[in-house]
Amino acid sequence: MGTLDRLAEELGADVMKAMDETGDDRLFMEIAGVIGAASQTLEEAFLTDVRVRLAERKARQHLIQRVKAHRAAKKQAE
Template sequence: MGVVEDLADGLARDVLAAQGELDDDRFFEKVSKVLGDLSPTTQEAFMTAIRVRLAEKRGREFMEKSLRAKRGQGVAPVAPRGPDTGH
């Protein structure tokens, strides 16, 4: 990664960690606006890092719930229907 991506990803990690302490699950949007005022390039790299990290977290949670259900420790989650499902 380049300097912009490295800095933006580091900030994204820190912001996502801080959200719990701040009790504000949309805090990243405020940080994004601060970045956008000075550097739209950094803002976009930050938002990409946020989206990737949130998607990875959601995917990991889905996998873990599925594995727990398979092991008899809960109900399997239902995957969201995408536009390619035909219905």
Template sequence: MGVLEDLADTLAKDAIDAYEKLGDEDILNEVAKQLGATSTTMEETYLTSIRIRLSERRARLYLERRVKEAEG
């Protein structure tokens, strides 16, 4: 990854961690707004990282649940 992707992905990870700790999903969008005020490119990359990370997490939980069900 390049610098932009690395920074955006690290920020996305930290924002998701904060969301989980605080229980406030709005923080994800608030961070995006802060980015958008100065760099729409960074905002878009951050939001992509958020979507990818959350999608992967949901898919992984689904997979784990299906394997547990199959094991009995």
């Protein structure tokens, strides 16, 4: 993993934690703006990392809900 990917990944993880703590789900856009003023390359890598993390989080939440609904329906049918 190169420096760009490593930095984007580390910053992405930290920003996701800060978003969870503060409840500000758009914080990553503010941080991207700060990054973009100095490095468009890092900004793009950071945004990709955060978007992937957000997509995975949404997909995981959906999966959990589907399994819960299935289990509830199965239990109700018994």
